[in-house]
Amino acid sequence: MARTTGSDGGRTEAAVREAAVNLIARYGYEAMSMRQLAAEVGVQAAALYRYFPTKEDLLFTLMRDHMQGLREAWEHSRPAGADPARQLAAYVRNHIAFHIERRHATHVSNMELRSLSPDRLTQILRMRTAYEKELRAVLRDGVEAGIFNIEDTGLTAMALIQMMTGVIVWFRPGERLSLAEVTATYLSMTMRLVGANIGVGTGEERHVHEHAQLRA
Amino acid sequence: MARTTGSDGGRTEAAVREAAVNLIARYGYEAMSMRQLAAEVGVQAAALYRYFPTKEDLLFTLMRDHMQGLREAWEHSRPAGADPARQLAAYVRNHIAFHIERRHATHVSNMELRSLSPDRLTQILRMRTAYEKELRAVLRDGVEAGIFNIEDTGLTAMALIQMMTGVIVWFRPGERLSLAEVTATYLSMTMRLVGANIGVGTGEERHVHEHAQLRA
DNA sequence: AGAATAATAAAACAAACGTTCAATTAATTC
DNA sequence: GAATTAATTGAACGTTTGTTTTATTATTCT
Numbered sequence: 001m002a003r004t005t006g007s008d009g010g011r012t013e014a015a016v017r018e019a020a021v022n023l024i025a026r027y028g029y030e031a032m033s034m035r036q037l038a039a040e041v042g043v044q045a046a047a048l049y050r051y052f053p054t055k056e057d058l059l060f061t062l063m064r065d066h067m068q069g070l071r072e073a074w075e076h077s078r079p080a081g082a083d084p085a086r087q088l089a090a091y092v093r094n095h096i097a098f099h100i101e102r103r104h105a106t107h108v109s110n111m112e113l114r115s116l117s118p119d120r121l122t123q124i125l126r127m128r129t130a131y132e133k134e135l136r137a138v139l140r141d142g143v144e145a146g147i148f149n150i151e152d153t154g155l156t157a158m159a160l161i162q163m164m165t166g167v168i169v170w171f172r173p174g175e176r177l178s179l180a181e182v183t184a185t186y187l188s189m190t191m192r193l194v195g196a197n198i199g200v201g202t203g204e205e206r207h208v209h210e211h212a213q214l215r216a
Numbered sequence: 217m218a219r220t221t222g223s224d225g226g227r228t229e230a231a232v233r234e235a236a237v238n239l240i241a242r243y244g245y246e247a248m249s250m251r252q253l254a255a256e257v258g259v260q261a262a263a264l265y266r267y268f269p270t271k272e273d274l275l276f277t278l279m280r281d282h283m284q285g286l287r288e289a290w291e292h293s294r295p296a297g298a299d300p301a302r303q304l305a306a307y308v309r310n311h312i313a314f315h316i317e318r319r320h321a322t323h324v325s326n327m328e329l330r331s332l333s334p335d336r337l338t339q340i341l342r343m344r345t346a347y348e349k350e351l352r353a354v355l356r357d358g359v360e361a362g363i364f365n366i367e368d369t370g371l372t373a374m375a376l377i378q379m380m381t382g383v384i385v386w387f388r389p390g391e392r393l394s395l396a397e398v399t400a401t402y403l404s405m406t407m408r409l410v411g412a413n414i415g416v417g418t419g420e421e422r423h424v425h426e427h428a429q430l431r432a
Numbered sequence: 433a434g435a436a437t438a439a440t441a442a443a444a445c446a447a448a449c450g451t452t453c454a455a456t457t458a459a460t461t462c
Numbered sequence: 463g464a465a466t467t468a469a470t471t472g473a474a475c476g477t478t479t480g481t482t483t484t485a486t487t488a489t490t491c492t
Contacts, residue, residue, distance in 0.1 A: 002439070002440050002441055002442090002485070002486035002487040002488080004439075004440060004441085004487080004488075005487090005488065005489095012439080012440090026330070027330060028244070028246055028330055028331070030244055030246030030247045031246045031330075031331070033478075033479065033480085034479080034480060034481085035478085035479085035480095043439095043440075043441090044440070044441050044442075045480085045481085046440075046441070046442080046443095046481085046482080046483090047439070047440050047441075049480095049481070049482080050438085050439065050440080054480080054481080055480065055481090111327055114242065114243060114244055114247075115244070115247070151401050151404060151405075152393075152401050154392075155393070155398065155401050155402075155405075156405065158382060158385075158386055159379045159382065159402070159405055161382075162378050162379050162381070162382025162385070163375045163378050163379040163382075165378070166374060166375065166377075166378025166379075166382075169374075169378070170374055176370075177368075177371070182371065185367050185368050185371050186371075186375070188367060189367075189371075189372065189375055189409055192408050192409055192411065193405055193408055193409055195408065218455070218456035218457040218458080218469075218470050218471055218472095219456075219457045219458045219459080219468070219469040219470050219471085220457085220458075220469075220470065220471090221457090221458065221459095222458090223458075223459090223468085223469050223470065224468095224469085225468070225469065228469080228470095249448075249449065249450085250449080250450060250451085251448085251449085251450090259469095259470075259471090260470070260471055260472075261450085261451085262451080262452080262453090262470075262471070262472080262473095263469075263470050263471075265450095265451070265452080266468090266469070266470080270450080270451080271450065271451090
């Protein structure tokens with residue numbers, strides 16, 4: 001047999017991407033075979049090579065698109081011209097929302113870096129560094145404006161990102177806490193971490209506090 | 217050929233463990249072949265099976281020993297009977313020191329969980345959960361004693377652990393900051409995060425502040 | 433309707449995989 | 463010094479891997 005009725009390149013490629021993200025997140029890039037992926041899509045392994053020349057190309061494409069999506073999400077959600085506290089709050093909200101919406105893709109982008117060739121690894125890391133740089137800039141602005149009290153901007157940025165990204169490890173929708181509650185708590189922890197004056201800028205603090213009271 | 221002169225089971229096994237940790241951390245468990253590991257040790261692949269019946273047994277052994285080491289390190293360094301702030305400081309110091317001393321083993325234990333069989337995965341996760349529980353207990357004690365101000369103990373514990381473990385991702389000895397400086401800064405961030413009264417308990421705050429001044 | 437193109441299947445490739453087995457030599461025990 | 467045990471080699475096993483090639487069918491274009 002050959003071309004099947006109703007087959008469509010666009011749909012197949014999208015199906016391959018989605019299945020690949022799920023399989024790689026679950027079993028790992030090396031552990032996922034092209035045949036396994038093809039079977040998940042409902043196609044023969046050879047068909048995959050019409051869309052991605054090699055297995056590594058597939059991985060790289062997934063990662064690149066994920067990082068580009070993250071940068072675009074931040075650019076769309078950042079409140080231009082707002083004070084640093086609001087900017088930081090927007091960064092935290094965007095980061096958590098984006099990563100929870102795409103848990104599997106995030107897992108892939110964070111865990112499978114070592115399967116990339118050196119130059120592709122560099123490309124992805126560059127995108128990640130650029131994104132982290134945005135956070136450092138916000139923190140610096142806040143320090144210069146006297147709103148934040150931070151010992152080491154670089155360290156604080158890394159700590160914040162690790163803390164926020166860590167949410168995807170344990171958060172499961174529909175369990176004890178809602179996404180809104182988790183986000184609120186992380187916002188409050190973030191503001192403590194950067195030494196922001198409580199009640200300044202985010203418009204979230206009272207709200208957070210009420211939730212805290214309910215859970216106490 | 218067969219047994220080589222000067223060969224020793226104990227030494228070989230130790231060499232296998234060490235090489236395996238390094239190779240798995242660098243290339244991933246699935247990507248590391250038994251032949252590659254054997255070559256690193258300077259032995260034929262078949263020789264590995266004298267010490268570990270399967271590749272997965274090797275992985276599991278590495279992880280189990282790492283988690284046991286972590287628990288033992290905490291038990292030895294915990295200041296029994298001290299106030300919660302000192303306990304928390306000890307937890308942070310031990311966690312960071314242990315994980316930086318064994319960056320590769322930590323990487324393996326955190327990244328290769330999905331390569332374990334279900335029951336072995338459960339065993340490792342149980343050990344990890346028990347360790348995290350210790351932190352939650354310290355936080356709870358601090359809240360009850362009125363020393364800490366925490367919205368959600370569980371969330372704060374996870375945030376702290378992610379934040380601390382994240383150090384191994386970017387920290388490299390001999391770069392901008394020393395381990396002591398990093399630890400001091402993380403201690404201070406931890407105390408902010410749990411809402412500890414500044415200057416209480418840890419005996420580190422003034423020291424931290426001096427470093428901050430130097431870097432500013 | 434016929435020609436061109438897009439999408440797939442089926443089969444095959446060499447290479448690499450984890451693992452096993454029998455043979456062989458070094459060290460230890462008696 | 464002979465017998466036993468410990469440590470390792472070298473070769474082989476059957477699978478599975480990513481990928482390529484060729485053929486075949488569905489769709490689109492003229």
